[in-house]
Structures are given as C-alpha cells and as structure tokens.
Amino acid sequence: MKVTIRQATEADLPGILDIVNDAILNSTAIWSHYAYTLDNRRKWLAERREKNQPILVAVLGSDIAGFASFGDFRPHDGYLHSVEHSIYVHRHHHGKGIGKQLMPPLFHAAKALGKHVMIGGIEAGNTGSLKFHRDLGFVETGRLKEVGWKFDRWLDLVFMQKILDASTDIRID
Ligand SMILES: CC(C)(COP(=O)(O)OP(=O)(O)OC[C@H]1O[C@@H](n2cnc3c(N)ncnc32)[C@H](O)[C@@H]1OP(=O)(O)O)[C@@H](O)C(=O)NCCC(=O)NCCS
Structure with a gap:
C-alpha cells in the first residue's frame, strides 16, 4: 500500500497519539503502563525539532498510518x-x-545528520x-534478560543495530 512520507506537524499529533497509545495499552512494544497525553507528544515534537531529529509520518488519505523517528541513543557526547x-x-x-516505506527516509535523514549507527530496542x-528489522539490515547485538516488567511478567530487551554508512552490513554472530 503506497503512502506519502513527510515530516510530522502539530496537526499530526492526535493521529500519532492514537497509534502510540494503542501500543502502550495493548502490547509490549512500548514499556509504559500509562497512556501518553497530547501535551506529552507536543513536548516530544518540540524536543525533536530543537535537535533537528525527524519525526516522519506515513499518510494515507487524511489518516496517519504510521510514524518513525529517532533520538539520542545515550546522553554523553561520545554517543553523538x-x-x-x-x-x-x-x-x-x-x-x-x-x-x-518509512525506514529508508529515516536512514537518509540520519545519514544527512552525520549519524553512523541506528539502534532499536x-x-x-x-x-x-x-524479522522486520533483520530484513532491513539490522543485526542483533545484545539481549538483556528481564529488564522490563509489564502485564505481570518480565520482559527481555533485544538490541539491534545497523551501521548506516557500511557498504555491507556487519554480522556479529
Ligand atoms: C513492526 C512494524 C513497525 C512493521 O511495520 P509493517 O508496516 O507492519 O511492516 P511491513 O508490512 O512494512 O513489513 C515489512 C517486512 O517486515 C516483516 N514483518 C512485519 N511485520 C511482521 C510480522 N508481524 N510478522 C512477521 N514478519 C513481519 C516482514 O518480513 C515484511 O516483509 P515482507 O514484505 O517480505 O513480508 C509494525 O508491524 C508495528 O508497528 N508493529 C507494532 C509496534 C512495534 O512492534 N513497533 C516496533 C517496536 S521495536
């Protein structure tokens, strides 16, 4: 299904909020116990804008069908x-x-900002x-046991990474 990919605006935040709150309330994709608010998403948009970090939305007709974004991995300069x-x-x-369709423009935006590695938890x-991430060239680089707790059970976190400017993807088996 073909969608239009573009930078998010304030008007897209209710659509983004619906998607993210569905993931919070009904899945273990986000390890939050409480739904976000529109105000919280406004702050997030402002913070990402201030750092030039993209929030890309996939638009289908007048609906937000998905979004992708990135932020700092860790706060210290060495992780820049x-x-x-x-x-x-x-x-x-x-x-x-x-x-x-959302990921290649996200890779492009990261490279344009001089980023070297993209990490997913x-x-x-x-x-x-x-599987989605593996198909896009991410490789598993770490597995943290029982670092999360949601829906009355421990959750393990898998880190996957992609080196953005590598001509071939790394393999760490
Ligand atoms: C994971 C997610 C972002 C993938 O986006 P999507 O639009 O559903 O995925 P696509 O249709 O673009 O699929 C691309 C590839 O990913 C894989 N894939 C995606 N979802 C899959 C699933 N549920 N099971 C198996 N493979 C899947 C397939 O290999 C597919 O390749 P194919 O086209 O050759 O079949 C989406 O399913 C989602 O939002 N899931 C819930 C939230 C989430 O888990 N987010 C990621 C948190 S880390």
Whole structure:
C-alpha cells in the first residue's frame, strides 16, 4: 500500500497519539503502563525539532498510518553519532508494507545528520519486529534478560543495530 512520507506537524499529533497509545495499552512494544497525553507528544515534537531529529509520518488519505523517528541513543557526547529509533504502524495497517516505506527516509535523514549507527530496542517476543528489522539490515547485538516488567511478567530487551554508512552490513554472530 503506497503512502506519502513527510515530516510530522502539530496537526499530526492526535493521529500519532492514537497509534502510540494503542501500543502502550495493548502490547509490549512500548514499556509504559500509562497512556501518553497530547501535551506529552507536543513536548516530544518540540524536543525533536530543537535537535533537528525527524519525526516522519506515513499518510494515507487524511489518516496517519504510521510514524518513525529517532533520538539520542545515550546522553554523553561520545554517543553523538548513534541514534535510537522507534517505528509504529497503525494496527489496522500492519503487514501492508508501510513500515518498509518509512525506514529508508529515516536512514537518509540520519545519514544527512552525520549519524553512523541506528539502534532499536525490541521486546524479545516481538518476532514480527525482529524479522522486520533483520530484513532491513539490522543485526542483533545484545539481549538483556528481564529488564522490563509489564502485564505481570518480565520482559527481555533485544538490541539491534545497523551501521548506516557500511557498504555491507556487519554480522556479529
Ligand atoms: C513492526 C512494524 C513497525 C512493521 O511495520 P509493517 O508496516 O507492519 O511492516 P511491513 O508490512 O512494512 O513489513 C515489512 C517486512 O517486515 C516483516 N514483518 C512485519 N511485520 C511482521 C510480522 N508481524 N510478522 C512477521 N514478519 C513481519 C516482514 O518480513 C515484511 O516483509 P515482507 O514484505 O517480505 O513480508 C509494525 O508491524 C508495528 O508497528 N508493529 C507494532 C509496534 C512495534 O512492534 N513497533 C516496533 C517496536 S521495536
């Protein structure tokens, strides 16, 4: 399904909020117990804008079908060239190729900012997302046991990374 990919505006925040709150309330994709507010998303947009970090939306007609963004990986300057991304597609539109259209512009934006590595933190049971990222050239580089707690159970976190300017993707087996 072909979507238009563009930078998010304030007007897109309710659509983004719907997607993210569905993931919070009904999945272990985000390890938050409480729904976000529109105000919280406004602050997030402002912070990302201030750092020139993109929030890309996939637009279908007048609806926000998904979004992808990245922020700092860790706060210290030595991590300046690494980013941690997030990607969410509306659950009515999973598996229609929308995530696959959002990621290349996100790689492009990261490279344009001189970023070297993109990192995703994925719940170990989220096999769809693990495969999605593997297909895009991410490789698993770490697995943290029982660092999360949601829905009355421990969650493991898988780190996957992609070196953005490598001509071939690294393999760490
Ligand atoms: C993970 C996610 C972003 C993928 O986006 P999507 O639009 O559904 O994925 P696409 O349709 O672009 O799929 C691209 C590839 O990913 C893989 N994939 C995506 N979802 C999958 C699933 N549930 N199971 C297995 N493979 C899956 C497929 O290999 C697919 O390749 P194909 O086209 O050859 O079949 C989306 O499903 C989503 O938002 N999931 C819930 C939230 C989430 O887990 N976000 C990531 C947090 S780390």
